Structures are given as structure tokens and as C-alpha cells.
Amino acid sequence: MSALPAPTLRRLPAIAAVSSCLALAAALLVGSGGTPIPAYALGGAALSLLLVEVGRRAIQMMRFGFGAEVVLTLLALAVLGAGWSVVVAAHLEYLTIFGLLFLVGVSLVVRPLLETQVRIAAGATPWQAFTGRSAGRGEGGGARPILREQGSLLLGVFCLLAAGRVATGTLDAYSTGMFGLGGVTVAFGLMGMLAAGAAGWFAGASHVRGHDHRESRGGALGQPRTTTERDEQVVAAHLHDSVLQTLALIQRSSTDPTRVGQLARQQERSLRAWLAGRDDTTATSLPGALRAAAQDVEDEHPGAVIEIVVVGTALLDRSADAMVRAAREAMRNAVRHAGSPVRVFLEIEDGRRELFVRDTGSGFSLDAVDEARRGVRDAIIGRMEHVGGTAEIESGPTGTDVILRSEHSGATPDDPFGGRT
């Protein structure tokens, strides 16, 4: 929305206003004797101006990615306005004033309304969206454009009300005698206007939602189109700074390959977490806690790489917590005895949870390493059995799998963290 070229946006109504005022003044001077011809010309001019302007705006909006619904609504508004103008044609200078007010009003109202919708789509409540006090990542200088929007909206509404007043006044004064239908016409006109406005609002809202769905991820390319995307660009800039910091660190520690690997891995993780919309500082889900555990293990063992694939999600309840702890031990074992990469696959489906930790090393023999066996028995199998799950170890020539399984059931209230060591 903000991509609409601001100069054009402001200049067109201004040109229309100035020329119409001049024309109106001229017409009142010339037409005071009751000559209808200049007045007709003036009314015609105002009407064409209105239609041309709305047409231009429609084309502009299409070019900037507005949906057909929005454009159609605008055109509908224009036709409605034109039709209404014809009703008011009893007095053509009023038509000019009406057309002008209507045009300026619509121009002023459209953009703030769409911006408000964008903010609502981004998660703000209507009031927050209108006042600009949206929760979320503020952008320093956001207050002024919002003030301008509110001003523009109020002015626009005022213009539209004035247009309505002019039309009503005209009808009150002239049409009761002429049409006999004045009140009805006005009522229809107002209802039509309200309906068109509502249609425009919903069309705009649905368009904005679709727009966000399609564009929010690719938002780094090209102009930001919505407030959401602008926010994202701010965060992206921040992240790029952090990436650049890491690169500087890497350059300075280029003689220490382990450190380089670790730095690169850490940066990759944080970038991926951000791209996937994950908040990696708080783990309230089973997948989140698993990722955090894998990070810890990677950090403990420089050079270790643990790749995680997750299907489904679940909250971090007691049994999930035990599973993550057991998995952490399994990952430690894999990293220590077999090296990287360690593959972890977590599948959650209808309360059934399966977690696989696989290394492709030659297979660590539990029988040979007494200490490892004890670790496995207590820290992996014991933990899982404590929460009613199972742990299984399959070791073969192509690698070792640690398989943790549990069915999700109501956790027993005592011993909230079974097997914690």
C-alpha cells in the first residue's frame, strides 16, 4: 500500500480540486442569470474528472498488486457516485461540489483503511491498528505516518459526510417537489454507500490476508508491501548484522578450524530458527526442546553436527521432557562414539511419539564398553520406562539407532520429572 507513489496520490485530487473550484467560480459568475449551459459543462467536467481519476487509481492499484475485488469496489463506488450525481443534477453547481467532495473523500479514505487492514492482518486489534499502537516490533519512526493516516481518514470521512450533506440538502430543497422521492433516494444512496464501503473493507481485508500468505516469506526481495514485511526487513537487517559479526569472527579465527566450524554452525542455527519463525530461546514444545538439547550437545562437542527432522508437534509435557532427556543422552553417545553427522528423526502422530537417533559410525558395542552400557541403561532406557515409554537400541554394521517410543497419556501427577539426574 505504501508503494503507491505518494506524489501522484496527493497531486491528482489537488489538481481536480483547484480546477473544479475555478470552474465553479466561473460558472457561478456566468450562470447567475440562470443560463444552464456553463453549469451543464461544469457538471459534465466534474463527472468525467471523477471517473477518470477513479479509473487511474484503479489502474495504479492493479499495477501495485491489488486484487480485482478492491478495484471493482472502487469502480462500483465511482458509478454509484456518478449515478447519485445525476439524481442531484437538478442543481449542477451542487453536483460539482458533491463530486469534488466525494472524490477527495474517497481518495483520502482508501489508503488509511487498507493500511489499517494490513495491521489487523499482522495481528493487531482494530483499535491498535487504527491508533498505530500495535504490539510487536516497533519501527522507531512509525508514529508520524500513522498520524498522517488518521488525519487523512478523518478528513476523508468529513468530505464524504459533506458530500452527503450537499446531496441531501439539494434534494431537500429541490427534489421533494420535482421527484417526490427525495427521502427514499437519499436513503438508498446512503445505504448503497455503506454497502459499498463494507464490501470494500472485506474485499480489502481478504486481499490483504491472501497477500500476506503469499508474500511474507519472500519479503526480503523488492519493496516492502505491508507493515508485516517492513517489520521483517528490520529483523532481517538485524540478522544480517549478526551474520556479518560472525563472519568477522570467523576471519579472525581462521587458523582454528574447530572454532570456525562452531561459529558457522551456531550462526546457521540461529538464522534457520529465525527463518522458520521459531523462537529458539524458549522451548515449550517437544520439537523445540529437542532442538535446544541438540544445540547443547553440539556446543559441548565442537565439530559435532546433529541434523534434526521433525514431523508433527506436541507440547512439552512430562513424558516429552523425559524423552528429550533420553534423546540428549543418546545424541551425546552418538557424537562421542561415532562422530558426525548424527541424524535425529522425531515423529508425532495422534499421541504416538517416536524418536530416532542414528549415527552412521561402525556401531558402538554396548557389551564392550561397560560405562556406556550403564549410561544407556540409566539415562536412556530408565528414563523412558519411568514415564511408561520404551527405549530400544539397534546396533549394526551400518550404524546405530536409538529408538525412543511413548504413547501420550495423562501424566501421573507425582514425580513431575521422572528420571531427572
Next chain:
Amino acid sequence: MTERAPKRTVVLVDDHQLFRAGVRAEIAERVSIVGVAGSVEEAVSVVLKAAPDVVVLDVHMPDGGGVAVIERVLAQRPRQMFLALTVSDAPEDVIAVVRAGARGYVEKSISTDALVAAIESVAAGEPVFSPRLAGFVLEAFSGNAPIGAVDPEVEQLTQREREVLRLIARGYAYKQAALKLEISPRTVESHVSSVLRKLQLSSRHELAHWATRRGLAD
């Protein structure tokens, strides 16, 4: 395939010159690199001219990325094989290249050996699934996702296909998966091909919807 004398011919497409050079240095001895390209335009003309066994390409590039290259080349050379090599783990990116016609998808952190093996497989017409891609597909076809549930034209995965995908997601190579399931590696490949076909048939809209939701839910 490795024992066959002629090396596989490869065109490398990536807009990051540094990365291209790196990959090239790693695999140059084991495959024959017959062209490189850094943009969609360049890639289309180089690939059509060089007609390599495999095009190894990045998903993210200006002007439409890997998907644009695949679509434009396939329009003129329908049997061209593509292997997507990418840092992106956004499901919509992954699914988009696979749907466009890539026979494989691997992550840029892949080891040189595994990359060469993936090139060999794709050249032989075998699909290459990374564990992550297997995970995406499992989720896309799971009860949480709309595919199949909404679109009755798309077949669901068979039990066997799910088993194969689960093993791949766990890090099993095809041969290891075959051993585990007591079937032949050929059969494993045909299951994976069939999954790939179902994925390509599924509705773009549903996949996009699923991908967006997944990004939010995880």
C-alpha cells in the same frame, strides 16, 4: 554406477560465485563439469547447449530461481535431470523445486561423497531424497495436512511408502532401508519414485497452505 568409465557430465547453477567455485573444486575430479551459470537466463542457455547428465542447481536465485530454470529447460528438453542443492529448509521452497521436476533435493551441507553419489543417482534416473525432504513429505501427507483429505484425486501414501520415507528421514540410505525392510534396493527406489509422482500430482494450493501452516506451527 561409479565403475562405469565415462564421468557424469554436470552443469552447476548458483548465483553465489564463491559457492559455485567451492562445489566445483570439490567434485571436479569425480564428475565432468561441462558448464557453470550464475543466473536463470545463463543457466537455461548453458544447459540447453551442454546437455549434461545432471544439472545441479540452487533453489534461490534472482528472476525465479531454480524453479524457473527447471520449467524453462524441461519445456525444451523434457528428459533433463535436475538435482536441487540448497541451504533453504523452508518446506515451500523444497516442495516447489520437486514439483517443478527436480529428481532430487540435497542440502548444501552435504559431504562431497554424498553429493557425488546423489549426482550419480539422479543421472541414473533415481530420485534422491534427503532426510529433511522425507520429513516434509511425511508431514504433507499426514493427518495434519490437507492433502488427500481434501483432494480425493491425490492418492495417499501406501504403508510401504511411509515405511520407506520414515527410514530415509531417520538417515538410512536406500540400500540400508532395503536391508531393513527385506526388499530389494530397486523396490525402495520405485517406492520413492512413486512418492515423488504423488507429490507432483498434489495440488499446488494445498501444498502452499500446508507449508505456510507448518512454518507457523513448528
